[in-house]
Amino acid sequence: MSLFVHKYGGTSMGSIERIKNVACRVAKWHRAGHQVVVVPSAMSGETNRLLSLAKELTPFPDARELDMIAATGEQVSSALLAIALQSVGISARSYAGWQVPIKTDSAYSKARIMSIDGEHILSDLKQGRVVVITGFQGVDQENNITTLGRGGSDTSAVAIAAALKADECLIYTDVNGVYTTDPRVVPEARCMPRVSFEEMLEMASLGSKVLQIRSVEFAGKYSVPTRVLSSLTDVNIPLDEEMHSGTLINFEENDNMEAAVVSGIAFSRDEAKITLIAVPDTPGIAHSILGPVAAANIEVDMILQNQSVAGCTDFSFTVNRSDFKRTLDLLENDVVPAVQAREISTDDKVAKVSIVGVGMRSHVGVASLMFKTLSQEGINIKMISTSEIKTSVIIDDKYMELAVRSLHKAFGLEHSSDTDSV
Amino acid sequence: MSLFVHKYGGTSMGSIERIKNVACRVAKWHRAGHQVVVVPSAMSGETNRLLSLAKELTPFPDARELDMIAATGEQVSSALLAIALQSVGISARSYAGWQVPIKTDSAYSKARIMSIDGEHILSDLKQGRVVVITGFQGVDQENNITTLGRGGSDTSAVAIAAALKADECLIYTDVNGVYTTDPRVVPEARCMPRVSFEEMLEMASLGSKVLQIRSVEFAGKYSVPTRVLSSLTDVNIPLDEEMHSGTLINFEENDNMEAAVVSGIAFSRDEAKITLIAVPDTPGIAHSILGPVAAANIEVDMILQNQSVAGCTDFSFTVNRSDFKRTLDLLENDVVPAVQAREISTDDKVAKVSIVGVGMRSHVGVASLMFKTLSQEGINIKMISTSEIKTSVIIDDKYMELAVRSLHKAFGLEHSSDTDSV
Known part of the structure; x- marks a missing residue:
């Protein structure tokens, strides 16, 4: 029982x-x-x-x-x-x-x-x-x-x-x-x-x-x-x-899981990307930018900050497309003058595609295969973000389906790598 | 406050x-x-x-x-x-x-x-x-x-x-x-x-x-x-x-209440009257008749048992008209043979009219005025039941409105007998 x-x-x-x-x-x-x-x-x-x-x-x-x-x-x-x-x-x-x-x-x-x-x-x-x-x-x-x-x-x-x-x-x-x-x-x-x-x-x-x-x-x-x-x-x-x-x-x-390097492909449409170009790379800059956004109850997804060059850095993040206009207004009115960013670059027609798998921990070259696959399809990568068991990219939303299909094939997901009977 | x-x-x-x-x-x-x-x-x-x-x-x-x-x-x-x-x-x-x-x-x-x-x-x-x-x-x-x-x-x-x-x-x-x-x-x-x-x-x-x-x-x-x-x-x-x-x-x-002998006229349509004629007047006879009715979840309203004559009595009660058929079946199949009643007399087109008032306790002749009023209108009374503060009669349902109106007038209820301002 x-x-x-x-x-x-x-x-x-x-x-x-x-x-x-x-x-x-x-x-x-x-x-x-x-x-x-x-x-x-x-x-x-x-x-x-x-x-x-x-x-x-x-x-x-x-x-x-x-x-x-x-x-x-x-x-x-x-x-x-x-x-x-x-x-x-x-x-x-x-x-x-x-x-x-x-x-x-x-x-x-x-x-x-x-x-x-x-x-x-x-x-x-x-x-x-x-x-x-x-x-x-x-x-x-x-x-x-x-x-x-x-x-x-x-x-x-x-x-x-x-x-x-x-x-x-x-x-x-x-x-x-x-x-x-x-x-x-x-x-x-x-x-x-x-x-x-x-x-x-x-x-x-x-x-x-x-x-x-x-x-x-x-x-x-x-x-x-x-x-x-x-x-x-x-x-x-x-x-x-x-x-x-x-x-x-x-x-x-278990062994079955180890065998599957990548388990699945996740994606989300309706993303929008915002980059503040050339903000001074001072302590607390991320909070100065995202604090007001969070206070307005806008959920931020990916956040990227590049290596600073000459004391300045580019700061990018993504929000849901439905929050895009509101976020942009907020940044232009309150944040950009405060943090002295040179300009804002935006793209509200992007999608996020991610490969997920615990096997990525112990396998090298997984991200490379992802980038190679997208490149072969002529899909430009606009942002990259990684964690221990996933790699996410931001791409033009019109390529989203193509990217998902080609990645699904490249990682052999259509064939069961699990020995369990279903 | x-x-x-x-x-x-x-x-x-x-x-x-x-x-x-x-x-x-x-x-x-x-x-x-x-x-x-x-x-x-x-x-x-x-x-x-x-x-x-x-x-x-x-x-x-x-x-x-x-x-x-x-x-x-x-x-x-x-x-x-x-x-x-x-x-x-x-x-x-x-x-x-x-x-x-x-x-x-x-x-x-x-x-x-x-x-x-x-x-x-x-x-x-x-x-x-x-x-x-x-x-x-x-x-x-x-x-x-x-x-x-x-x-x-x-x-x-x-x-x-x-x-x-x-x-x-x-x-x-x-x-x-x-x-x-x-x-x-x-x-x-x-x-x-x-x-x-x-x-x-x-x-x-x-x-x-x-x-x-x-x-x-x-x-x-x-x-x-x-x-x-x-x-x-x-x-x-x-x-x-x-x-x-x-x-x-x-x-x-209070005094105001004492002044009003009868406070109101209540009535209910859709009553049905059932009388078991000449049942032996033995202890437990009421229970023998009404026990099976209660067990069938049928609500009984008025109950009347007359003085017995030659060891026999007539036993009457009323139920809601919607329960009438069911009650009758029950009585004919189970109760009448058991209690040895001579016959059943029924009337499923009756109404109940009651006069209510705490003043009835200390005033005589209230019920008399009720009976006189109904008699003047040519309304025959089929059953009478009284409590300390009310008197109820069962009459033909076609006379119900007439009875209520004439009683309302006879007891002067259209004129306020209460000194409170409304």
């Missing part, structure tokens, strides 16, 4: 029919003798509907009250799932985050989980019940309801799996797993049977929006084996097949 | 515009220096929408899970009201029942309030906040969410007013107050400035569905001055006028 935590997203919970389907899937695991805890999201569209009610009252509603409102979506879907389970003969009970309790800090709308008391859950499981726990929410020290931010149900599921020392946390979603890159861009993209936590972190932050990045951090921190798999498969496929489908995000490195 | 508890029903909270209106009304009280606790219902239609989702899964969903679902309606409306108050410059905070906490027993969907901890509320009020508390719900000893049944928000409001020792509990609704009878039947019906708790209890149970009957019991038990008033008046009417509008349900008897 093993203990599994299942997480189902808003689409999987999107209608009464789909909730019945989830109940049948959970029942299959339960009937096979496993203990199951289920963490559902709100029915799709529900959270938006609730928040838009509040926004009708005032453009900036109080964060505490917003969390009170938003948390109801999961309370409804969780109780509905418990009822659906009961109606297929499974003993089930739903709990809101505060009933567990899932204790968080008081950062409304983006709270962080502090602790989870697994006592009641384990006692229910022992009595043969399936336990359904609202995703996305918890309760702070003063008993205020908090939410974890969009996609927070992934984090709830992984955190609950960690607290219960579950054998595996299964994130059911509308894709088959984690791909070597987006199959819409590269039809040969392959679903990876395994990926390391670190690779998953890089993939998630680089735009492969399969999992909320905080849930991956959580899984890594507490070594929770986490699987991403499809909720769209036939509910009657054999349990053994379902158990090995999708992508397992694994904490332990 | 006084402390008031306001309760707003689903219609008053039915849209964002109406919630803004409620916020303006509460703000008026708060700005006049009063402490205000607000208890809203769910937005109209919301509770039905939520419960019908569960009913789509199974005809008889688990009661605990249903309460989890239903309770979210008030959580949303309460937080929306807090936001609406904040947006007109009033410091406000919403609490779910479990956060107060409002402790109840574990009778899901019809829980009873056991205790209310007023500490947090009073502390918030002291800090100048308006406190919004979800109606209709609480939490049991094991931290399960419970609901109080339809209309339970009235009970929540009165119970909170009792716990806080509020100066008055104001039930805002879509009528102007409690009338001497239904104005749709008698245009001369008058809104009573005051009514006693006992009269209100009789009026409520007899079909004047202004207040949930349990809230009236609660108000009586804890001597909570409770006012029923309109939420449809212009929100800008002077506070002093609003404070004295509607009907005050008063715990203390």
